[in-house]
Amino acid sequence: MPIYEYQCSACKKISSFLLLRVTEEVEPYCKHCGDRRVTRVLSAVHVLRGEEKRIEGLLDPSRFSGLDENDPASIEKTVKRLGRDLGGEIGEGWG
Template sequence: MPIYEYYCPDCHKIYQFFVRNVPEHRAPACPRCESTELTRRFSIFTTTTTEESRLEKLADPSKLAGLDENDPKSLARWMRKMSKEIGDEDMGPEFNEMIDRLEAGEDPEEIERSMSMDPKSPPTDSTLYEA
């Protein structure tokens, strides 16, 4: 039992109609002006995905196309794309800050050190510190 959308050219409105019997379905009259000139519209629809299918999509090697692990801006674009793939959930202010800093061209390792939960975490071998 589908729901169809119809556009009324006289009212310039879209209305939804529940259809009980599809084979006998005829275009309805406008509920506002009673026009019979309604035209059927394509409705927007969504599908649900399981966590498993979502992870399978993320594991697809084509999702890595254009990713340059040595380019912070490329990493930021990929991270934004992947966050949308998993449902555009809010990943928190730290995630957004990290992406903003990558887009600005900052070194990923420096970002990781500065955002570390443990302020005493040792520097990596590639970091030079002046005494």
């Protein structure tokens, strides 16, 4: 099942579309602002791993080596990275 991603010309955000069949057509649009001026982008390859291995990877201490707990920007960067790695997106002004 392919996932196609498109970047919006207006707001620059990425929208993803999961196709259940390769022959299925998609009419892409921005899921954030609704604009239809989008450009297909090359998306990352996703590899499925067991849940246990996934959690181990997220908790690996080396992932936090650059974290400065006294620097809000450093914390924000780490939280956003963790959000992406968990399959979500942490929006602006999260904290």
